[in-house]
């Protein structure tokens with residue numbers, strides 16, 4: 022469990038994290054999202070004692086990180102996958118970290134297996150690909166069998182098999198009752214992995230809700246139908262706040278009515294529907310809508326629309 026109260030970080034006059042309160046609960050994957058510069062890394066660094074809050078507090082499993090006597094057994098962290106010594110083998114790297122917490126070689130071998138590193142465990146970390154480095158970072162995070170796991174961009178550089186492996190692993194960690202805080206800019210991945218989301222922008226919390234609620238709150242869903250009688254349908258469904266659009270491919274999109282209301286109206290008029298579906302917005306749509314006013318770095322030009330003559 023991670024609990025933040027009025028957590029604040031200032032760098033000079035810059036307020037990177039602005040008095041935020043949140044709780045990351047066990048048994049769930051909590052996604053941590055926000056535009057570049059929103060304050061995610063700063064928040065995660067404060068959670069694991071790498072930065073001191075300017076005000077407020079943050080606790081992991083009931084205490085500030087620095088007050089834990091064996092922090093690796095409490096919190097597993099992947100913040101920078103390139104943090105390993107390049108001249109050491111993956112096995113030696115893990116063994117050295119394990120030794121600081123009296124964790125035995127058998128657990129080191131276990132996490133090597135868990136991370137799919139068996140074939141490269143004896144190789145120098147300096148020669149690792151980005152994906153192998155990520156796997157080693159994840160193995161390191163799990164070394165102490167911690168109740169809380171914090172992963173910053175864990176799928177960065179992984180191939181599709183690796184991405185799926187991380188997703189399954191993360192879901193498994195939550196299913197075992199652990200607290201998982203996951204940061205990623207990949208919205209489709211986040212939508213498949215997280216149960217809950219904390220979205221921040223310019224150091225403030227923009228949303229802290231289950232994924233479905235974040236999506237439903239920031240996007241409009243619509244009903245899509247297909248029928249041979251596209252001509253009759255719009256007039257039939259007309260009403261205040263109802264918008265009916267007939268698309269060029271023949272699909273009719275209706276906003277302002279539920280699928281049930283559309284089906285009932287069609288049925289009452291004897292219109293046969295060949296398709297009836299509720300189309301919800303994506304997490305990417307919701308995220309972009311939520312953070313639109315809080316993006317610190319934005320291109321002022323779009324690529325490809327300029328005159329290059």
Ligand SMILES: Nc1ncnc2c1ncn2[C@@H]1O[C@H](COP(=O)(O)OP(=O)(O)OP(=O)(O)O)[C@@H](O)[C@H]1O
Nearest residue numbers: 032035036037055056057058059060061062063064
């Ligand atoms: N050491 C520092 N000194 C001064 N300003 C800093 C420092 N670290 C971070 N900042 C500023 O604090 C704000 C939050 O930065 P942070 O790295 O936490 O954002 P982030 O959400 O992790 O972004 P990204 O997605 O790019 O990693 C930014 O405006 C950043 O420039």
